[in-house]
Amino acid sequence: MDAKAAFLAHARGRIPPRMAARLLELFALAVALYGATRFLAVALPKYLPKDWAAAHDFDAIIDWKGARLFLNGESPFSPEGLAELNVQQFGHPPSAPFWFIPLGVFEKPLAAELMSLSVCVCLVVHIWLCAKELRFPFPVALTILLSAALIATDVMLIHFVYIQLSEYIALAYVIGWLRLRRGQDFSGGMAVGVGITFKLFPGLVALLFLVGRKWKAFAGACTMFLGVSAVMATTFGVRAWPLFFKMQNDVLAFWLGHVRNASLQGIVHRLFAPICLGHVPPNKIAIRTAAALGFLLVATGFFLSWPDLKRARKEDPRAIDMPFALFSALSAFLTAWVWEHYAVILILPAFLVFSQLFASFWATLRAFLDERTSLRKLALEALSFGIGFAGLAVCGKAISLNAAGAEAFLDLWGTRKDATVHRLLHYYEVGKYLPWLVMIALCYFCLIRARLAERAERRARIATAPT
Amino acid sequence: MRAPAPLDARLSRAAIRELLLIVAGLRNIDRPEPEALQEAAAWVLADLRAPELRDGLKAYLDGDAAAPPPVSTLVAVASHLAALVDTRTPRELALKRATLLVALVLCAGFGIKLAFRARNFALGRTVTASSTCPYTPPAPYRSKRLGRAVDGVRDEKTFAVCTNKEVRPWIQVDLAKVRTVSDVVVYPRTECCFGQADLPLSVEISKDDKKYTPIGTTKVPFTSDSPWTVEAGNRQARYVRLTTKTPEARSIVISEIEVHGR
Numbered sequence: 001m002d003a004k005a006a007f008l009a010h011a012r013g014r015i016p017p018r019m020a021a022r023l024l025e026l027f028a029l030a031v032a033l034y035g036a037t038r039f040l041a042v043a044l045p046k047y048l049p050k051d052w053a054a055a056h057d058f059d060a061i062i063d064w065k066g067a068r069l070f071l072n073g074e075s076p077f078s079p080e081g082l083a084e085l086n087v088q089q090f091g092h093p094p095s096a097p098f099w100f101i102p103l104g105v106f107e108k109p110l111a112a113e114l115m116s117l118s119v120c121v122c123l124v125v126h127i128w129l130c131a132k133e134l135r136f137p138f139p140v141a142l143t144i145l146l147s148a149a150l151i152a153t154d155v156m157l158i159h160f161v162y163i164q165l166s167e168y169i170a171l172a173y174v175i176g177w178l179r180l181r182r183g184q185d186f187s188g189g190m191a192v193g194v195g196i197t198f199k200l201f202p203g204l205v206a207l208l209f210l211v212g213r214k215w216k217a218f219a220g221a222c223t224m225f226l227g228v229s230a231v232m233a234t235t236f237g238v239r240a241w242p243l244f245f246k247m248q249n250d251v252l253a254f255w256l257g258h259v260r261n262a263s264l265q266g267i268v269h270r271l272f273a274p275i276c277l278g279h280v281p282p283n284k285i286a287i288r289t290a291a292a293l294g295f296l297l298v299a300t301g302f303f304l305s306w307p308d309l310k311r312a313r314k315e316d317p318r319a320i321d322m323p324f325a326l327f328s329a330l331s332a333f334l335t336a337w338v339w340e341h342y343a344v345i346l347i348l349p350a351f352l353v354f355s356q357l358f359a360s361f362w363a364t365l366r367a368f369l370d371e372r373t374s375l376r377k378l379a380l381e382a383l384s385f386g387i388g389f390a391g392l393a394v395c396g397k398a399i400s401l402n403a404a405g406a407e408a409f410l411d412l413w414g415t416r417k418d419a420t421v422h423r424l425l426h427y428y429e430v431g432k433y434l435p436w437l438v439m440i441a442l443c444y445f446c447l448i449r450a451r452l453a454e455r456a457e458r459r460a461r462i463a464t465a466p467t
Numbered sequence: 468m469r470a471p472a473p474l475d476a477r478l479s480r481a482a483i484r485e486l487l488l489i490v491a492g493l494r495n496i497d498r499p500e501p502e503a504l505q506e507a508a509a510w511v512l513a514d515l516r517a518p519e520l521r522d523g524l525k526a527y528l529d530g531d532a533a534a535p536p537p538v539s540t541l542v543a544v545a546s547h548l549a550a551l552v553d554t555r556t557p558r559e560l561a562l563k564r565a566t567l568l569v570a571l572v573l574c575a576g577f578g579i580k581l582a583f584r585a586r587n588f589a590l591g592r593t594v595t596a597s598s599t600c601p602y603t604p605p606a607p608y609r610s611k612r613l614g615r616a617v618d619g620v621r622d623e624k625t626f627a628v629c630t631n632k633e634v635r636p637w638i639q640v641d642l643a644k645v646r647t648v649s650d651v652v653v654y655p656r657t658e659c660c661f662g663q664a665d666l667p668l669s670v671e672i673s674k675d676d677k678k679y680t681p682i683g684t685t686k687v688p689f690t691s692d693s694p695w696t697v698e699a700g701n702r703q704a705r706y707v708r709l710t711t712k713t714p715e716a717r718s719i720v721i722s723e724i725e726v727h728g729r
Contacts, residue, residue, distance in 0.1 A: 042620055042621075042622050043622075045620070045624060046622075046623075046624040368558065369556055369558045369559045369562065370556055370558075371556060371558060400692075401692055402657060402690055402691050402692050404657065404658050404659050405661075405690055405692070407659070408659045408660055408661045408663075408690075409661065409688070411659075411660065411663070412660075412661065412662055412663055412688060415663070416662075418686075418687070420687040420688070421662070421687075421688060424688065424690070
């Protein structure tokens with residue numbers, strides 16, 4: 001075949017590139033809509049409450065009640081306030097009700113519905129922002145499919161039924177990360193500060209800003225947290241904080257070693273005293289061991305993140321990606337307790353890990369196809385990507401497990417000492433914390449790879465430098 | 468990020484010719500001589516399907532038109548030409564062939580699986596039970612109350628059907644006619660208490676609703692993540708019954724029962 005014939009054979013009959021892209025996008029959208037329909041057909045009936053007036057009368061509704069008390073000039077951190085709320089403890093920080101003050105004007109059923117629906121809306125926005133920012137193909141289709149898949153799991157069902165704050169914190173993390181990688185440190189820090197006002201654990205990310213010398217981001221986080229706390233202190237008083245910590249201590253005895261607790265503290269407690277032997281009370285040695293392990297994880301994280309933090313400060317703000325992913329996951333994992341619904345915090349690290357490993361694999365594949373690199377290097381990159389992909393698949397599988405499994409088999413184990421029940425009890429127990437372990441390990445893996453690549457590059461530069 | 472360099476709005480004829488030559492001279496044209504490239508540029512130009520692009524560009528290159536085409540035209544031409552030219556390396560072509568082969572094998576495998584998959588004979592069939600507990604959820608839309616057990620939803624909010632706590636309770640599916648059954652899959656309640664009230668659980672099959680043959684019993688609790696599957700060995704059956712044979716009072720609570728066969 002001569003050159004002209006070869007060219008024309010290739011060119012003729014081809015769909016114009018723009019139309020091909022559009023067609024592919026439509027196909028992806030159709031696949032996503034089909035998948036989402038399949039997920040939602042099963043999941044949505046679970047989201048319909050039987051009794052609208054009493055629906056969602058759980059966890060975060062306490063913040064709405066706190067906001068109502070704030071509007072009436074009362075404090076939930078007082079015996080009178082607790083009596084009025086008819087609860088023993090107020091489980092969230094005094095700053096958390098701030099965000100529910102606008103909903104304080106509504107009656108409970110409407111406020112509860114708005115809060116629980118807002119959680120689902122936040123999830124969709126959260127995934128879309130991640131997909132769009134990291135330039136995943138077909139972000140709309142991906143958002144539809146992933147949102148529906150997560151809504152079909154107990155993670156979002158618990159969010160919706162019990163109104164949990166984790167999705168708000170996860171979204172605050174994503175917005176903070178977006179601002180940081182655009183060089184808008186102060187507003188990024190403020191977004192993380194919003195997360196700290198809901199629960200205190202995002203403070204670890206603020207510590208990352210401090211250690212990474214991102215002063216503006218740290219100042220933003222502090223400004224937001226202290227500002228909101230000051231507003232709430234006008235009514236709740238500063239004494240609300242020590243009372244809040246005291247209330248947390250009161251519930252620690254029951255929940256720290258609970259079978260559902262996926263935090264490092266929970267894992268270590270159950271390693272010291274397996275759950276199948278009975279209730280695990282707080283144990284000083286376990287608390288100290290977990291704290292030491294946590295310190296080690298954080299210190300290693302800072303050590304591995306340091307070059308990225310430096311680069312993010314001086315050259316490329318996007319270098320913050322992996323340190324942010326690691327510390328957002330660690331922030332929740334190192335807190336006293338982690339329940340199933342905290343898993344939404346892992347969405348951003350999952351996107352970042354996948355994006356980084358895939359980008360690296362793709363670049364090596366391109367180089368291999370252009371005959372610029374060896375098959376061995378491609379195989380190593382493929383192995384890295386395979387490890388990442390398998391890890392994310394394990395996380396997905398563990399997150400989709402029945403949330404009632406661990407407690408149900410613990411109850412059954414109380415009456416039937418059967419080997420299968422024992423196995424299933426620990427299977428579901430491990431399923432609770434496996435996503436956290438795997439995701440944090442993947443973040444470390446990505447950071448170690450980056451450091452090794454830098455070292456190899458440095459060596460190559462020295463080797464080729466003129467003598 | 469660095470902004471892209473601005474494109475000169477007044478590209479000279481030479482520059483446009485250069486652009487065509489660059490695009491045309493890419494890898495699939497294996498004669499790099501200048502004449503061949505000129506010839507190739509002409510083919511590329513001739514291949515432009517949008518007449519306004521082709522004629523405008525040609526008129527300018529031939530000197531018939533004084534004004535150069537607008538930048539948007541040039542960009543459209545360049546992207547069109549770049550897309551038309553095959554720039555793939557031999558490794559890329561090999562990868563494409565391999566990918567196509569894998570996709571073909573996967574599609575064929577999926578098609579074969581789809582064609583030979585076992586059907587769920589229980590879907591939408593009549594369900595009866597020894598009794599119905601008061602907590603049994605209401606009937607789904609245009610369906611009988613116990614129809615939830617065979618509506619295809621394996622992951623109910625709580626459960627689909629439960630019997631009262633009684634001695635030898637049962638839940639039965641009528642498949643409407645005698646079928647060849649390969650296996651029976653039972654999904655338990657989803658929200659708690661797996662295996663607390665309904666073990667040991669047995670599956671029995673019958674052709675005539677009189678004589679039942681047990682095909683499996685479990686003493687092991689199962690969950691919606693790993694349901695209980697009983698191999699039926701392609702036996703003939705019209706009625707499939709879940710029951711417990713213990714003398715103590717038990718309650719059967721399930722989300723879904725599937726009866727597979729071909």
